[in-house]
Amino acid sequence: MMLSWADINWPVAWTFAVLVIDNLIRIAALFIVPRNRRPTSGMAWLMAIFFLPVPGLLLFLIIGSKRLPKKREQKQEAINHFVKQIADREEGGLVWEGEPLQPGLENVVKLGRTLGAQPMMQGNTASISIDYEESIAHMAAAIREAQAYVHVEFYILVFDDTSSDVFAALREVSARGVKVRVLTDHISAVRNPGMKRTADALDEMGADWAYMLPVRPWRGEYQRPDLRNHRKLIVIDGKVGFMGSQNLVDSSYNKPSNRRRGLHWKDLMVRVEGPIVLGLEAVFQGDWYLETDEYLTHLTDNPLELQMPGNLECQIVPSGPGYAGENNLQVFVALMYTAQRRISITSPYFVPDGSIMNAVRAATGRGVQVELFVSEIGDQAVVYHAQRSYYEELLRAGVRIWMFKAPYILHSKHFTVDDAVAVVGSSNMDQRSFGLNMEISMVVHGTSFVRDLDEVNDYYRANARELTLEEWQRQPLRSQLLDGLARLTSALQ
Numbered sequence: 001m002m003l004s005w006a007d008i009n010w011p012v013a014w015t016f017a018v019l020v021i022d023n024l025i026r027i028a029a030l031f032i033v034p035r036n037r038r039p040t041s042g043m044a045w046l047m048a049i050f051f052l053p054v055p056g057l058l059l060f061l062i063i064g065s066k067r068l069p070k071k072r073e074q075k076q077e078a079i080n081h082f083v084k085q086i087a088d089r090e091e092g093g094l095v096w097e098g099e100p101l102q103p104g105l106e107n108v109v110k111l112g113r114t115l116g117a118q119p120m121m122q123g124n125t126a127s128i129s130i131d132y133e134e135s136i137a138h139m140a141a142a143i144r145e146a147q148a149y150v151h152v153e154f155y156i157l158v159f160d161d162t163s164s165d166v167f168a169a170l171r172e173v174s175a176r177g178v179k180v181r182v183l184t185d186h187i188s189a190v191r192n193p194g195m196k197r198t199a200d201a202l203d204e205m206g207a208d209w210a211y212m213l214p215v216r217p218w219r220g221e222y223q224r225p226d227l228r229n230h231r232k233l234i235v236i237d238g239k240v241g242f243m244g245s246q247n248l249v250d251s252s253y254n255k256p257s258n259r260r261r262g263l264h265w266k267d268l269m270v271r272v273e274g275p276i277v278l279g280l281e282a283v284f285q286g287d288w289y290l291e292t293d294e295y296l297t298h299l300t301d302n303p304l305e306l307q308m309p310g311n312l313e314c315q316i317v318p319s320g321p322g323y324a325g326e327n328n329l330q331v332f333v334a335l336m337y338t339a340q341r342r343i344s345i346t347s348p349y350f351v352p353d354g355s356i357m358n359a360v361r362a363a364t365g366r367g368v369q370v371e372l373f374v375s376e377i378g379d380q381a382v383v384y385h386a387q388r389s390y391y392e393e394l395l396r397a398g399v400r401i402w403m404f405k406a407p408y409i410l411h412s413k414h415f416t417v418d419d420a421v422a423v424v425g426s427s428n429m430d431q432r433s434f435g436l437n438m439e440i441s442m443v444v445h446g447t448s449f450v451r452d453l454d455e456v457n458d459y460y461r462a463n464a465r466e467l468t469l470e471e472w473q474r475q476p477l478r479s480q481l482l483d484g485l486a487r488l489t490s491a492l493q
Contacts, residue, residue, distance in 0.1 A: 025053040033060070038353070041431075044488055068321050069223050072290060076322035079286040080116060104338030105421055105445060111334055112317050112443070115327035118282060120315040123308025124274030126444060128452050130412070130459065132251045135244075135269040136166055142240050142271070143169040149179040149298070151235040151284045153212075155228065155426070156247035157184035158194040159201040163248050171205040179208070183287055185229050186211035193254045210291040213438075227321055229287065230426050230437040232269075233280050238298055241280040243440060244269035245413045245426055261407060263379060268346075268412035268456065270424055270442070273309050279316030283440055286318070312446040319427065320438030328427050328441055329434040333359045335417050335443070339368045344457050345415040346373040351386045351430035351490050357393070364398040373460045375410045376403040383430070385486035388479070395469040402464040410460065420447050431490060 029049045034042040045064065049056035068076065109120045129135040143150050143166065150173060159167050174180045182202055189195045189211060202209045212229035214221045234242040246267035252258045253265070272280070278299065285296045319328035336343060336359035343363055350372060352360070363370050372394065378384025391401060404410035414424040425441030427433040444450075 022053040025057050026050055029057075029060075033064075047488075063224055063226055067224075068227065072223065073322070075290050075293075076286075079289050080322070105335075108331060108334045108338065109315055109443070112315055112327065112331050115325050115330060116319075116323045117315055117317040117327060117331065118279045120313050120443070120445070121275040121279065122313045123310060124272055124276045124312040124314045125310030126312055126314065126446075126449050127271045128449075128456060129269050129271070130266065130456055132246065132265065132267060133162065135246055135267070136163060136248070138271060139234055139242055139248075139269075140165040140169040142236055142242070143173060143234070145240075146173045146178045146236045148237050149181070150237075151181050151233075151281070151288075152248075153183040153229075153234075153284055153287060154232050154248045155185045155230045156188045156192055156249045156253070157182070157198060158192055158249040158254065159198040160194055160250050160254055162250040166248060167201050167205070170207065174205045174207060180205065181284075181288060182207050182209035183212050183229075183284070183291060184209070186214040186216075187225060187228060192249065208292075210288075212287060212291055214291075224436075226436060228437050229320075230433065231283065231287070231318075231440045232426050233284060233440060235277060235281050235284055238277055238281055239273065241272045241277040242269055243272070243280060243426075243442060244424060245411050258379070263377075263407050263409055265411045266404065266408045268414060268424065272314070272442075274312075274314075275308065276314040276316065276442070279314070279442075280440075283316065283318050287438075312444055312449055314445070315443040317425075317441040317443060318439070319434075319441070321436065322438070326434045328439055329353070329355065331441070331443065332356070332415075332423065332429070335415075335421060335423065336360065336363060338421070339363050339417045341418050342369040342371075343415065343417055344371050344373070344453075345429065346410065346412050346457075346460065347415075347429040348375055348409060348411045348413070349380070349383050349387060349428040349430045349432070350374055350390065351383065351428075351432075351487075352390065353431055353434065356429060357390070360394070360399060361397045369400075370398070371400040371402060371457075373402045373404060373410060373457070373464065375406075375408070376465070377406045377409070379409050382486045382489060385479075385482045386490040387430075389483035389487035391467065391472055392469070395467070395472060401467040402461055403467055404460060404464045408463075412456075414453060414456075416450050416453050416457075419450055421445055422450050422453050424453075 026049065029046055033045045033049065045060060049060065067073070113119060129138055150170060152170070170180050189198070213223065213227060215223070215225045232244060232246060244267065246269045251264040281298055285299060289295055317328055317331055319326070333355045360370055374387065378387070394401060413426060413428055414422060416422045422444045423441055424444065425439065427439035427441050433439050
C-alpha cells in the first residue's frame, strides 16, 4: 500500500528531519572543527555547534576559517619571498652582525627571521610621542618634507578636523609632484563615520589609494569578514617612518556613543630613522601589492642610501594570516622567557592564550616583576569582559595591574623586558591580534629607548589606579558571569 502526501504526519516528519540534520551537523563537526585548530578554539566551536547546530554551523562557515582566498595567499607567498630576498642582502653594514646582545635576545632575533620577520637592523633612531594631537602634527610636518613619495597605511583613516593637517600636508606634497599612496582597511572605513568624505579627499588630492581586505562579493572580493589589516605606518622617501598604535582619526573616533561617554583614546607612535625604515617600506610594499597587483621598486632602486643616524638595533615583525605560526605570539613569548628582572606590558585588549599566561607565571615564579597596564573602562563589551576574566589569575600570580583612569581608553601596545629590550607596534596581546589581524611590531634593542618607555609607564602609573586582589574579590556575581561567558566566546576563531 502506497502512502499519499496527505497520509504523512508532517509535524512528526519535520521533527524527524530536524533531528537527523542536527545530529549530522554535530557528527560532521567532530571531524572538521578540531583540525589544525587550538584545543580551546576547537572546544568552543564544538560547544556552539552542539548546542545550536544550525546557527553554530552558519557562524562557523562565516568566521570559522582564517584562511585567505587562494589567490591572495599566492600573492602573499610571492611578496614574502621577494621581501626575504631583499632582507637577505647584508651589504653596507646595515644588518646587525652578531655583536653581544642581552642574554637570549639573539635567539629571539633568529626565531623571528625563521618565522618571517626581517633582519635586525643597526644604526637607527626612534622617538616616542604619546600626545594624540602632537603625533598627528609630527606626521604632518614630516610629510611636508617629502621629496619623492609618501606611503600611508592605517587601519582607520578618516578625514576630520583632527586629521585635517595630515590630509593638507598630503595635498601640498602631491601638488608639487610627490607620489602619495594610501591604504586603509575596508571594513573599518564602513564602520567609522566619514567614509565618503575621506574617499573624496583622497581623490581630490590625486592620491593613489586602495582599501585593504575589501569585502565586496559583487566584485569578487570576499574573505572571512573579520580578518582585518590592523597596521598603522607611514614611510617618507624611505628615510623617515612612523609606526605604533594610533589611527589617523579624531581621538573620539567621531562616534556619538563615544562622545556621550566622553571617551578619548590614548596612543603611542614612534618616529624612526635609519635602515629600519626599509622594514616599514617592505611591509607597505607587500600590502600595496596584495591590494593593487602593483610591484613597487623602492627596495631595489638604490636600497643602500640610508644613513645610520643612531645606535638602536631594530627588527620589524609583520604578522597575520599570511604568515604561518603566529609569529608575533612566538616572538613575544620568547622575549618574556629572557626576562631576568622585570616585564612591563601595555595592551588595551589583554586576552592571552595559554603560552602568554605560562610565560607570565614562569616570570613571576622566578622572581621577575611583572606589571600590566590596561584601561579602567572598555569600549568593546565582549573583549572588555574577556580581559577581566584573567585578572584574578594574574593577581594571584603576582602581576601588578594598573588601570588607566576613565574617560580615556589606553590604546597603546608595547612591552619592555629588563632594561634594554622593548616591543612597540599595532599588536594587542589577544587571540585576534595573534591569529586574525595583520599586524606590525618592532623589536628594539637599546637602553635609551627603554628609558623613554619607562617614562611613558611612569605617566601611566600617575594616571592610573592599582587593582588589588581584595578589591577584585568583591566584584558582583553578575560581573563574574559576564566575564566568564566573554572568555568562552573569545576562543571562537
